[in-house]
Amino acid sequence: SMIVGGLAKMRAKAKQKKQDQGLGIESLDGAMMSFAQGLHQLPQVVAQQLGAAVQLNTQVDSLSFSAEFGYQVCSGDQIWQASQVVLAIPAAQVARLIDDLQPLDAELHSRAQDCLQQVDYSPVASISMAFNKQQISHPLNGFGCLLPTKEAKQTLGVLFPSSIFANRCPDDQHLLTVFIGGGRGAEAMTLTPDQRLQLVVQELAGYLGIQGQPLWHEESLWPHAIPQYKLGHLPKVALVDEALAQFPGLHLRSNWRDGVALGDCVENAYQLAQDIGARPL
Incomplete structure (x- = not known):
């Protein structure tokens, strides 16, 4: 059953955590973490350590x-x-x-x-946007938020990287990372990148008090993103x-x-x- 399976997984994680502690490995359960240059540093460092054993673009x-x-x-x-x-x-x-x-x-x-x-696999677009702090009335005093289905939005959620991590943008700016699409956002995937940007700004404006357009934005689109x-x-x-x-x-x-x-x-x-x-x- 699902309950038995869940309990077995919990016991396995507890056992692994104890083994890791014995090896001096610190647990990161529940921790919000990244790297100075972003998460792409993780595969880059792994590839560097493996050296010639890694065959790229193959x-x-x-x-x-x-x-x-x-x-x-x-x-x-x-x-x-x-x-x-x-x-x-x-x-x-x-x-x-x-x-x-x-x-x-x-x-x-x-x-x-x-x-x-x-x-x-549902398609997802990730849109990063920078704003002057005075453009956003919300203090962004958290890690972000998810938009539940009942809100009837194409936007799935938004993270506040500049509130979570240091040196993500200038001190007088906010950096937002927005996710749109997924299982309920198929309509957004039919739009152009500029149209998706405007939709995201419009949908988040009421929650965050956004005024005007972002100073900078960049979109990454994954046609087959989330299984x-x-x-x-x-x-x-x-x-x-x-x-x-x-x-x-x-x-x-x-x-x-x-x-x-x-x-x-x-x-x-x-x-x-x-x-x-x-x-x-």
């Missing part, structure tokens, strides 16, 4: 497995062999890559691919796990399973890395 064309040679990962003329493979990619790309595997149960494998293809955990999603994930259980050393880590938030992805990846590292070569 699309994987196929994945195959044999008991004799393990996994073969192909990209153009390049081929890598490995005993462990982690697919940290969107669900539809998992469905594509496992197509060349030779399953014992072809029907179950095909059903798993169908489940992966059915994972729906939707709709009713029946967890049984589909379980079926995928069942279908791929026959392939030793094949792991799935992504935001379409086990949590969509960045913190969930980092925590799950860290745990998997520990598990793989503890296994004998």
Whole structure:
């Protein structure tokens, strides 16, 4: 049941927290954090530490497995062999890559691919805006706010980066980061970037007391941003796990399973890395 599963997850997290404390690792549960140059520093530093082991801008064309040679990962003329493979990619790309595997149960494998293809991703636009402080009457004395569905807005929520972190903008300005779209904001995705900007300013003006236009703005648009955990999603994930259980050393880590938030992805990846590292070569 969901209750039993939730309790098991809580016990596992408590055990992991105790182990981390024994290693001198400080827990960040509930902490609001970032990096001096933004969250993109995290993958950049990881890539720097891994060095030449990281192949950037390299699309994987196929994945195959044999008991004799393990996994073969192909990209153009390049081929890598490995005993462990982690697919940290969107669900539809998992469905594509496992197509060349030779399953014992072809029907179950095909059903798993169908489940992966059915994972729906909603588009989201992130719009950063800077205002002079006198343009906003609200003190912005918090981390931000979410707009519930009953408000009937296309805007999902807004963060106040300049209130949370230092050196995000000049002292006489406010920096806002707005998210629009998602499962309920399909209409906003049909607009131009300028139209989305005006819609966001209009929808937030009544809550924050915004006057005038932003001094600066920038939009980032993700057509396939947030996987939707709709009713029946967890049984589909379980079926995928069942279908791929026959392939030793094949792991799935992504935001379409086990949590969509960045913190969930980092925590799950860290745990998997520990598990793989503890296994004998």
